[in-house]
Amino acid sequence: MSTHTLSVLVENSPGVLARVAGLFSRRAYNIDSLAVGPTENPDISRMTIVINVESHSLEQVIRQLDKLVNVIHIAELKLSDSVQAELLLVKISATSKNRFDVDAVLDTYGAAIVDEDADSMTIEATGDAAKISDLLNALERFGIRELAQSGLVAIERGSGSLADRTLSTQSIPTADSGQADYQN
């Protein structure tokens, strides 16, 4: 069983999330995380899907996904050639007394306090899964009250763009799609 990050460009159309989620569920593929958001092109959204492939090969997952008409392009992003990040918002028990200790942790991880009151503070951090989990471990001793974490998002390193490469799509003349053309 191993973890893979897929960057999936989908048409920005209603129901596309349900189609993807439904596919994973009915074919019994495990999703670790899924994040959806806009891209530089308003007609296209990007889903970043982290999957754990067990008996099904990664290739099979990709091919099934690719069959969805709204899925335009799928790329596997390897850790080595992509930048990957999650967003963490965590509320810890902290007061002015241990503020100094908290600050030391936050400095180490480049995290920031985004809200605070007398006995709690909310911290925001971004980073890859390992960094986020280390930060959480470091904050544990202050008492974690609540946390919210996003799915992973990832982008290829270098100047290339998935969308550039995939959007040069040809149109299909409807004459080729007419009923009569399927006749034997």
Next chain:
Amino acid sequence: MSRKMSGASSLVQSLESAGVDVMFGIPGGAILPAYDPIFDSSIRHILVRHEQGAGHAATGYAQVTGRVGVCIATSGPGATNLVTPLADAAMDSVPLVAITGQVPSAAIGTDAFQEADIRGITMPFTKHNYLITDPNDIPRAIAEAFYIAGTGRPGPVLVDIAKDALQKETDFVWPSQLSLPGYHPQLEPENQAIKDAAALIAQSSKPVLYVGGGVIKANASKELMQLAELVGAPVVTTLMALGSFPDSHPQHFGMPGMHGTVGAVTALQKADLLITLGARFDDRVTGKLSTFAVNAKVIHADIDPAEIGKNRFADVPVVGDLKHTISALIPAIKAEFAKGRADLAPWLASMNKLRATYPLGYDAPKDGSLSPQYVIERISALTGPEAIYVAGVGQHQMWAAQFVKYENPRTWLNSGGLGTMGYAVPAAMGAKVGAPDATVWAIDGDGCFQMTNQELVTCALNNIPIKVAIINNESLGMVRQWQTLFYEGRYSNTNLESKRVPDFVKLADAMGCVGLTCDRPEDVDAIIKKANAINDQPVVVDFRVFRDAMVWPMVAAGTSNDDIKIAREMAPDWDSQEL
């Protein structure tokens, strides 16, 4: 060119522009606006008695013509009644477009009267689907639906249209171009794959052509014949492929799988190479997967890349339309053969001997009652291979697969993937509409018939004279067979008592059909001839057959194909075979 009209008229114009000549459906509130322009349309609308019938009829039509079948229903219950035929069409890769009315867009999500999220419900088993709330989107959605349904690996597409989108005024503009950035079926196989496949074929001394329904979808029977005769290997045709290669051909070994011939099952098991064409290694073919054809390399040619490697690793994957793929393979193989090829003689000798030793057969019932296999054999013999045969699901389906002689593609229709009881009568209706000059025999079970026989009313009223042979064993026979074999003959809820109730002859008569009955072997031919002579009315023949007949051979579910039985507790005599 654009014209102002209602969304409903735009829908009907779109269907006409897509080339639709017939559709099957039932109106209701949400789809009602569309039925007004349908009234004036050149498209023939056949008013069915149940939406499930509309869906299977569209499937039958599509299966015999190769065109996209069309069904239409209202929102809520009308739409949910299409669920079974859509799932059926998805499993058997049938090109369908289903149009459903939806509640007005402002009411969507409010649990309005007759609201059902049919787009959500059908997502898992449509190739694609749409919910249209803007009338301007109707022509594009219809054009895309037909294109998606009919190209690549065919499948069902549903277009759900909100009532207000049908009522509002719109400009009808038939799109001249479609843009589907995520949909590009690959038709042409890669050169390297063809070369690799040809090389494997030349090296193989025990090849088998494992042929699936894809060959029929691709209209590639002629190409298949050339390939088969070039390679000289045994050909097995799956349940979905019957007719793609003539039964009478000396290389034909019959159907593989759970109720396949000993020859076909064993040829696959012992092969060193499976030349897989448009088949998908379904569990009913492979038996226990880990023991399936363990010594075989696999060439897997299919238009759907997701089928390749799904169940069985492919040594040589070939993605493409089978007509193109087979046409490309033939010269490549000739080139390889020119350099030399393995000797097939020992393989063919042993397989031919095996086939001759274990032909399909059955014992006549000892009590002198009617044998179901005999009835089916006679229907085939007296009607011939130009007719279209449509089965339900159960024992009669397997006997129809085994004992009808198929010579031509698109003459055998059945629900292979989903196994939908109730398929036969409506699918036969659709088949007859698509091929009005052909004789269409539904070979149905007494159980299946009672699920959808109301479409005979549709047939009677619309001049669709199909013939139905009810193989009446007064049971859910296939289930009963499993109870005989695996549940110590405890026949829980499989007795239908259908030799007592209903009276199928009266039922046929009540539905405007000719009803006939037959329970003696000596009457079978005369009754079939009588039924074949009636062409102005549907005919139903109640063949009252031996109840305890069983389907053999059989590979029990989940077991290895090596454990095939030719009769109860009877395995082929492997020791006397040199394999």
